[in-house]
Amino acid sequence: MNKDQIKKALEELRHNSKKRNFNQSIDFIINLKDVNIKKTEENVDIFVTLPHPSTKKVRICAFVGKELKQQAKIFDKVVSDEEFPEYNDKKEIKRLAKNYDIFLAQASVMGKVATIFGKVLGPKGKMPNPKAGQVISSDSNLENVKQRMNSTIRLKTKNEPILKASIGKESMSDDQVIENMNTTLGALIRALPKEDKNIGAIYIKTTMGKPIKL
Numbered sequence: 001m002n003k004d005q006i007k008k009a010l011e012e013l014r015h016n017s018k019k020r021n022f023n024q025s026i027d028f029i030i031n032l033k034d035v036n037i038k039k040t041e042e043n044v045d046i047f048v049t050l051p052h053p054s055t056k057k058v059r060i061c062a063f064v065g066k067e068l069k070q071q072a073k074i075f076d077k078v079v080s081d082e083e084f085p086e087y088n089d090k091k092e093i094k095r096l097a098k099n100y101d102i103f104l105a106q107a108s109v110m111g112k113v114a115t116i117f118g119k120v121l122g123p124k125g126k127m128p129n130p131k132a133g134q135v136i137s138s139d140s141n142l143e144n145v146k147q148r149m150n151s152t153i154r155l156k157t158k159n160e161p162i163l164k165a166s167i168g169k170e171s172m173s174d175d176q177v178i179e180n181m182n183t184t185l186g187a188l189i190r191a192l193p194k195e196d197k198n199i200g201a202i203y204i205k206t207t208m209g210k211p212i213k214l
Contacts, residue, residue, distance in 0.1 A: 003178060009204055009212050010174050017170070017209045024207040025054065025166040026177055028184060031200035032161035035192070044163060045156045047132040048187045052176040053151040054169045060149055061100040062136075063113045063128070068106055071142055076100065081109045084116050093120040102149050103127065104134050125156075155188055163188065170206060 010026075017024065036042050061077040062068075063084075072078045077100060079087075087093050097120055105113045105128035113128065121127045128134040133148055153165045167184055168177040181204075192198040203211035 005214060006178050006181065007174055009214050010177060013204055013206060013209065013212050014170070016212075017206045020208060024170045024209070026168040026170065026172070027205050027207070028163075028165050028167045028181060029203040029205065029211060030163045030185075030188065031202070032157070032163065032192070032198050033200040034194060035157075035161045035198050037157045037159075037161050042193055043157050044188065044191055045131075045154070046187060046191045047129070047152050047154050048165075048184050049148055049152050050167065050180045051151075051183055052168065052172060052180050054166065054172070057150055058101040059099065060102045060104060060146065061096060062104040062106075063109055063117070064106040064136075065108050065138070067138055068136075068142075074142055074146055075104070081112060084109075084112055087116055090120060093117055097121055097124050097126055100126075102134065104136055104145065104149075107135050107137055110135060125154075153184070155184070155191075 013026070032044075035044075059077075060075040061079065062072045062075045063079050063081070064072045065081050069078060069080045077096075079096075087096070093116075096117075103117075103121060103126050110128065118127055132152060132154070133145065136142070136145055153167070155163045155165055157163060165184060167180040185199075185202075189195045189199065202214045204214065205211040
């Protein structure tokens with residue numbers, strides 16, 4: 001994508017955006033064409049690690065075995081397999097799902113996680129996903145995992161051939177936003193059946209602003 005074209009759109013976006021009392025997200029909206037989302041193989045569901053994460057930190061809960069319990073305390077919540085029986089009430093699992101953005105699981109306890117937590121986390125799209133690096137091993141570098149989770153976005157088609165994702169914040173520089181945008185677009189193109197021929201209209205917008213076409 002042409003850098004000057006994106007910079008011009010970002011200038012317009014910043015100029016037209018009313019001053020808010022919070023740091024608005026900059027969102028990327030991509031219309032797909034010639035994609036049949038009713039076909040499983042043409043659905044998009046990918047994770048992209050951005051070079052410049054936004055300032056918002058995600059809340060992470062880790063399901064682990066006892067050997068990782070101490071190391072995993074760098075995350076916001078740790079649930080060891082010894083504590084799994086405490087979650088025999090669906091309301092407790094729903095509360096957990098509400099309070100945390102991302103769930104990790106040690107590979108050795110993944111089966112138990114699916115059995116106990118899957119019926120709640122699955123429909124919410126929060127089951128630990130190997131494609132996103134959310135299934136960890138006993139020798140995983142947890143600091144790196146934490147940093148990556150705070151830099152990763154998900155692109156997923158739902159009921160229509162449109163993808164939406166937050167790729168930055170107003171406070172970020174144009175160059176940072178552009179690099180995030182091109183990283184996201186590049187990953188998406190590689191995942192599409194006809195690559196860039198499946199890309200339709202592209203827009204950017206702030207949280208409260210109107211979309212601007214690129």
